[in-house]
Amino acid sequence: MTVYAAQILKKLTTEDLRILIAIERGMSKYSYTPLNLIVKISGLSFNDAVLHLSKIHALKLILRRIGPYIGYRLNYNGYDVLALNVLSKRKTVEAIGSVIAKGKESDIHEALASGGVKVIAKFFRLGKTSFKQVKRTCFFVGLRRHTSWLYESRLAASNEFKALEILHKHGLFTPKPIDSNRNVVIMSYINGAPLYTVNELGNPAEVFEGIINNLKLALSIGLVHGDLSEYNVMLTPEQSTYIIDWAQWVNVNHPDAHNLLKRDIMNITQYFTRKYGIRSNVDKIYDELRGVMKR
Ligand SMILES: Nc1ncnc2c1ncn2[C@@H]1O[C@H](COP(=O)(O)OP(=O)(O)OP(=O)(O)O)[C@@H](O)[C@H]1O
Ligand SMILES: [Mg+2]
Structure with missing residues (x-):
């Protein structure tokens, strides 16, 4: 299944998109953007705005609240539509x-x-x-x-x-x-498998070392991953490791950087010990990696 927004985007007019953008703008201040504000930001007439609002509401891109005032907010479908619209234009x-x-x-x-x-x-x-x-x-x-x-x-x-x-x-x-x-x-696209799904490794020590080296390189340029585990490492058929899922990274100067680094090292060393019997000294690796931390 593709994302719903990708199918819907084709059905939308410039006016529909203008309404969605107006709702998004209003949401920086309101949990539901008031109808009058949507009309104002979109630059459409009141009647046109209402028409397009009911179309995109029926398409399940927005939520409506009828309370002290009538307001609308985007849901994930609506937000995805706006993102995909930009990405496809580019x-x-x-x-x-x-x-x-x-x-x-x-x-x-x-x-x-x-x-x-x-x-x-x-x-x-x-x-x-x-x-x-x-x-x-x-x-x-x-x-x-x-x-x-x-x-x-x-x-x-x-x-x-x-x-x-x-x-x-x-x-x-x-x-x-x-x-x-x-x-x-x-x-x-990384052509590989997440490490946790791999059941046999030709040379586990080398794969482990590859991950630690990647970590070291990241530290030397100032980044701590912060959520490293076998779930966020991809292994290619050539046995190269790629570290993915960087949304929660922190700078090495962040107050939590050292704790997160230690946890990253622990997660990965424990996995290799449990699954492949590779014993390594977490403190030693930690000290070594701390040495390359750029400050
Ligand atoms: N660039 C990529 N190439 C190939 N597969 C990928 C790529 N990025 C992510 N994946 C696949 O998607 C899965 C999840 O990716 P990722 O770790 O970035 O998301 P996530 O934020 O961890 O999701 P969750 O909400 O479960 O934490 C990976 O395990 C992998 O199978
Ligand atoms: Mg992940």
């Missing part, structure tokens, strides 16, 4: 294909870039409450009081895109960032 995405992974915080789809190149489209879906979610959210937005799912998802996408830009430029084994808008990141 020609970085031509088509969204089927879902290859559905997480708590993102949907990962295969997609086609111009020229028919297979890429990955990662749709962030933050804000569906769970304990992990709340923790993450606090992490992302710090002390800001504005914590809407829209803001969190946009922030997560731009965090991941920024990390991939820096890392890829420095030759780290990560997906290549291609484009990003709102809650969506487009990146190169």
Whole structure:
């Protein structure tokens, strides 16, 4: 299944999109953008605005509230539409294909870039409450009081895109960032399998070392992954390892950087001990890696 928004986008007119953008703008201040404000921002007549609103409401891109005032807000379908509209105009995405992974915080789809190149489209879906979610959210937005799912998802996408830009430029084994808008990141497709799904390794010690080296390189340019585990490492048929899922990275100067680094090292060493019997000294690796941390 493709994303709903990709099918719907084709049915929308410029006016429909203007309404969606007006609602999005209003949501920086209101949880439901008042109808009068939508009319004003969109520049459409009141009657036209109402007409287009009822069309996109029927298409399930927005939610309506009838209370002290009539207001509308985007749901994820509406937000995806706005992101895909920009990405397809820039020609970085031509088509969204089927879902290859559905997480708590993102949907990962295969997609086609111009020229028919297979890429990955990662749709962030933050804000569906769970304990992990709340923790993450606090992490992302710090002390800001504005914590809407829209803001969190946009922030997560731009965090991941920024990390991939820096890392890829420095030759780290990560997906290549291609484009990003709102809650969506487009990146190169890694032909491989997530490490946790691999049951046999020709040379586990070498694979382990490859991951630690990637970590070291990231640290030397100032980034701590912060969620490293066998779930966020992809292994190619050539046994190269790629580290993915960088949305929660922190700078080495972040107050939590050292703890997160230690947890990253623990997660990965414990996995290799459990599954492949490789014993390594976490403290030694930690000290060595701390030595390369750029400050
Ligand atoms: N660039 C890529 N190339 C190939 N497959 C990918 C790529 N990025 C992600 N995937 C696939 O999608 C899965 C989830 O990706 P990722 O770890 O980035 O999402 P997630 O945010 O962890 O989702 P969750 O909400 O479960 O935490 C990976 O395990 C992998 O199978
Ligand atoms: Mg992940």
